[in-house]
Amino acid sequence: ISRNPGENEFHQAVQEVAESIIPFIEDKPVYQKARILERIVEPERIIIFRVPWINDKGEIEVNRGYRVQANSAIGPYKGGLRFHPSVNLSTLKFLAFEQTFKNSLTQLPMGGGKGGSDFDPKGKSDREVMTFCQSFMTELFRHISSDNDVPAGDIGVGGREIGFLFGQYKRLKNEFTGVLTGKGASYGGSLIRPEATGYGVVYFVEQMLKLRNDSIKGKTVVVSGSGNVAQYTLEKCIELGAKVVTLSDSAGYIYDPKGIDAEKFAYIMHLKNEVRGRIKSYADKFGCTYVEGRKPWEVPCDIALPNATQNELNEDDARLLIKNGCKLVAEGANMPCTNEAIAVFENEDIMYAPGKAANAGGVAVSGLEMSQNSLRLSWTREEVDQRLQDIMFNIHATCTKYGHTPDGRMSYVQGANIGGFVRVADAMLAQGIV
Numbered sequence: 001i002s003r004n005p006g007e008n009e010f011h012q013a014v015q016e017v018a019e020s021i022i023p024f025i026e027d028k029p030v031y032q033k034a035r036i037l038e039r040i041v042e043p044e045r046i047i048i049f050r051v052p053w054i055n056d057k058g059e060i061e062v063n064r065g066y067r068v069q070a071n072s073a074i075g076p077y078k079g080g081l082r083f084h085p086s087v088n089l090s091t092l093k094f095l096a097f098e099q100t101f102k103n104s105l106t107q108l109p110m111g112g113g114k115g116g117s118d119f120d121p122k123g124k125s126d127r128e129v130m131t132f133c134q135s136f137m138t139e140l141f142r143h144i145s146s147d148n149d150v151p152a153g154d155i156g157v158g159g160r161e162i163g164f165l166f167g168q169y170k171r172l173k174n175e176f177t178g179v180l181t182g183k184g185a186s187y188g189g190s191l192i193r194p195e196a197t198g199y200g201v202v203y204f205v206e207q208m209l210k211l212r213n214d215s216i217k218g219k220t221v222v223v224s225g226s227g228n229v230a231q232y233t234l235e236k237c238i239e240l241g242a243k244v245v246t247l248s249d250s251a252g253y254i255y256d257p258k259g260i261d262a263e264k265f266a267y268i269m270h271l272k273n274e275v276r277g278r279i280k281s282y283a284d285k286f287g288c289t290y291v292e293g294r295k296p297w298e299v300p301c302d303i304a305l306p307n308a309t310q311n312e313l314n315e316d317d318a319r320l321l322i323k324n325g326c327k328l329v330a331e332g333a334n335m336p337c338t339n340e341a342i343a344v345f346e347n348e349d350i351m352y353a354p355g356k357a358a359n360a361g362g363v364a365v366s367g368l369e370m371s372q373n374s375l376r377l378s379w380t381r382e383e384v385d386q387r388l389q390d391i392m393f394n395i396h397a398t399c400t401k402y403g404h405t406p407d408g409r410m411s412y413v414q415g416a417n418i419g420g421f422v423r424v425a426d427a428m429l430a431q432g433i434v
């Protein structure tokens with residue numbers, strides 16, 4: 001803590017992992033002697049840079065850009081870029097740290113990284129977003145490449161932003177390579193990449209329920225967020241016969257007790273991705289409840305899927321969910337549950353899946369995009385979807401392999417942390433003190 005003062009999110013993420021790893025390595029002197037845990041919490045490299053750009057009024061604005069290159073033991077650094085006013089070093093260090101374990105769980109050759117800026121794309125014109133992206137890439141391009149660091153999207157960085165970033169990289173380097181994932185299908189993007197995180201969450205939930213001879217069909221589901229992950233979580237839930245009753249954004253949530261069907265889903269896609277509007281418009285259009293300034297955890301449900309942002313579900317929320325009948329929580333977002341909320345779920349024997357396992361489908365298909373780019377081939381939708389399902393199945397199996405606690409419970413937290421750690425740790429051991 002004294003080494004990383006004020007980095008609360010980073011401390012939180014490290015604590016959650018360390019609580020699983022320290023008991024695991026207690027009788028494994030090889031990991032202790034090589035000080036793997038001490039090395040894994042220290043990013044290999046951090047780049048911080050100035051991003052000046054000119055807005056539509058002709059004024060100069062200045063933002064800060066970052067890339068945290070956390071760990072390259074098992075492959076090139078890989079992880080998204082986040083554009084949001086809350087972005088700071090602590091947030092990106094926690095995300096890059098988590099990413100290292102998540103990427104390991106996919107079994108694909110990807111190290112951990114994360115980056116972004118405190119730039120807020122909300123309310124900006126396309127031209128302003130392009131100008132910012134070009135300035136951002138004018139520095140970032142010298143630190144990334146298809147064999148060394150391959151960024152993707154995250155909050156505030158979708159297909160539009162990836163397109164602008166890719167265009168500028170190509171112009172600066174004069175080469176067409178798979179340096180970013182989440183690209184458009186017409187210039188090297190993988191089919192199913194936009195859907196992958198949300199679909200993957202639901203595939204993972206299906207595996208969790210299967211352990212109890214159950215399925216998602218007929219379940220009432222509460223989802224937070226209304227961005228990329230929330231949208232495709234919703235679509236897959238509808239397809240598999242679950243009833244999703246909420247979505248949210250940073251201003252509030254909508255509650256539609258009849259459930260969001262395919263027609264309403266089409267409206268949401270238009271609202272969020274074309275008009276770039278607020279979720280409140282859904283309530284206005286379909287005449288359902290809109291609750292301003294609150295989160296959807298007060299709505300009764302069988303399953304809760306926090307899909308917006310970090311620390312959006314605290315201890316009180318966890319208790320309320322359980323009181324109202326919730327039996328399963330799976331994280332589509334990164335670290336949406338506080339450590340206190342996680343403790344409540346684990347102590348009450350609620351099935352709880354951490355983001356590094358449940359939301360790994362996005363980066364997994366990004367890994368598949370890298371493979372397709374290297375081969376200069378495109379796989380079909382069905383082929384990519386099948387690989388995604390296989391990867392989520394295998395991540396679930398890894399969690400169950402390492403997740404049995406001494407008191408006879410199944411902990412997905414323990415399973416994901418140890419399962420992710422072992423592969424990276426063994427690679428670090430093999431590569432010596434670097």
Ligand code: NDP
Nearest residue numbers: 154155156197225226227228229249250308309333334362
């Ligand atoms: P988007 O930008 O598409 O959507 C983010 C959603 O979360 C929006 O509804 C946004 O509302 C809401 N949100 C953002 N910040 C806050 C906040 N401080 N308080 C309340 N709501 C907030 O991002 P994604 O859907 O891509 O990402 C969502 C989460 O999933 C993030 O934690 C991300 O790291 C994680 N994730 C994403 C992956 C991907 O493939 N995209 C992969 C794995 C994890 P508003 O519009 O009001 O800001």
